[in-house]
Every structure is written in structure tokens, then in C-alpha cells.
Amino acid sequence: MSDPSGSPLDALLRFLVMVGVVIVGLMAYHLYGPPLGEASVVLDRIVKAGVEAFDQLAADCENATPTAHVDAIAARSELTLQPTRSREAEERMPSLQLEPLHMPPAAFPPLAAAPLPQGQQADQSGAQPLLDTLTRLGASDFHLTAWGSEGAWQRFECAVPEAGSAGFVRHFDAIEATPQQAIAQVVRDVVQWRSQQGAPSVASVH
Structure with a gap:
């Protein structure tokens, strides 16, 4: 069972708390001067803990980045493969080619040159x-x-x-x-x- 304190969210919360304490300490230093001996030691520990929390958060984010990157690549690959399957389906479908319609040339009967139609020139x-x-x-x-x-x-x-x-x-x-x-x-x-x-x-x- 994993320690919940080591989750990225918990580390982020701790880091935010440490940053807030450091900001308050800096404001106190600016207003009232340098702290006394024990207060200085406590402030150093807080700053050190904040730095460690930040490093832990950065490490967690770095470890989580490859997984997120792989998921993003997989999602893009799936989206890319879908049009490919569509193109394959279109290629399997028979293509219909419409040929242009051509009207047959009009056929006119030849004009008879004889005075009477052929076959009727009796006698x-x-x-x-x-x-x-x-x-x-x-x-x-x-x-x-x-x-x-x-x-x-x-x-x-x-x-x-x-x-x-x-x-x-x-x-x-x-x-x-x-x-x-x-x-x-x-x-x-x-x-x-x-x-x-x-x-x-x-x-x-x-």
C-alpha cells in the first residue's frame, strides 16, 4: 500500500504551505529585522522543507510525464487510424463511373434518284x-x-x-x-x- 503523503497532490499542498511561511518570514524580516537564534533555525528548516517539497513535486511530475505523453500519443494515433480505416473502406467499395451519353447520329433515308421507287418500275x-x-x-x-x-x-x-x-x-x-x-x-x-x-x-x- 502506497503512502498517501507521497502523492503529487499532497506534495503540492505542502509546498504551498512552505511558500506561504517563507513569504511571511521574509515580510517579518523586512519589517522587524533579522530573527533571533531559535527563530532563525526554525526559518531555515522551513525553507529547507519547502525546497525538498518542491524537489519532490518536480520529481513526481517528471515521473508522471512519460505516462501522460504516452497516453497523448496513443490518443493521437487512434484519431489518425480512424481516417485510415475509412479510406480503406472507400477503396474496397466499387467505384461507379458514369459514361457520357452520346446521341446516335440521325439516320435519314437516301433520296431516290429514279423517277419511280425501286421495285415499282414495271413496264x-x-x-x-x-x-x-x-x-x-x-x-x-x-x-x-x-x-x-x-x-x-x-x-x-x-x-x-x-x-x-x-x-x-x-x-x-x-x-x-x-x-x-x-x-x-x-x-x-x-x-x-x-x-x-x-x-x-x-x-x-x-
Whole structure:
């Protein structure tokens, strides 16, 4: 069992008491002159005891300092390790990388250069002169499509600009059993319409 009188707190209290006695003695010396023989001996003992108490307190503090220093280092180490563990946890987590979105280029169907869509140029030997007539009349946008539930009929259509009216067009179409008959009917309709407008006529179609 340790002696309670040797604790740092007890030594500090004794030191404070000794310092107080020394201060009182110095004040008495200053006011009343040097003490007599026995009083001088007592004062010397008090001063010596105060010095010993101070030395004891300094030694206790010196012995206690390494422990406190080690505790402080341990506390700082614990605080330093916590972010390290957090960083390790973040490194274990899979990283999500968002790739930039790219819109696909718009795909536009190629423009057909032929007068009629591909696969619908039936009987070109008889239809081509009719198409040339429509071209001379200013017609464009020719379309020939199969018509009916089973595609037994042919539908031909085109657009013709109005005479003297820029930007205005009229659409013509006809449905017949063959492509040539459908185109011929459209040519007759366009020629008749041009005649009503007073435009110069083109060779008649039979």
C-alpha cells in the first residue's frame, strides 16, 4: 500500500504551505529585522522543507510525464487510424463511373434518284414516255404503289405546281390495273387541268 503523503497532490499542498511561511518570514524580516537564534533555525528548516517539497513535486511530475505523453500519443494515433480505416473502406467499395451519353447520329433515308421507287418500275418501255410528258408539264414527286387488299391494283401519284403561283402545287393520282394505265390517267388529268388554266397544251395521250 502506497503512502498517501507521497502523492503529487499532497506534495503540492505542502509546498504551498512552505511558500506561504517563507513569504511571511521574509515580510517579518523586512519589517522587524533579522530573527533571533531559535527563530532563525526554525526559518531555515522551513525553507529547507519547502525546497525538498518542491524537489519532490518536480520529481513526481517528471515521473508522471512519460505516462501522460504516452497516453497523448496513443490518443493521437487512434484519431489518425480512424481516417485510415475509412479510406480503406472507400477503396474496397466499387467505384461507379458514369459514361457520357452520346446521341446516335440521325439516320435519314437516301433520296431516290429514279423517277419511280425501286421495285415499282414495271413496264418501263411503255411508262417512260408518259413520265417524260409529266416532267414537261412540271410534275414531280412520282410515286407508284400496289393498291388493294392483295395489291392487285396500282396507284400512281405526282405533284404539279400551279401556273403563276409560286410555291403552290396540286396533287394528282389514279388507281388502275397496271402501272402504265395509272400513269396515263394522271397524264390526262394534268393535261386537262393545264388547259383549264390556259397553259400551253402538250401532246395528247391515248
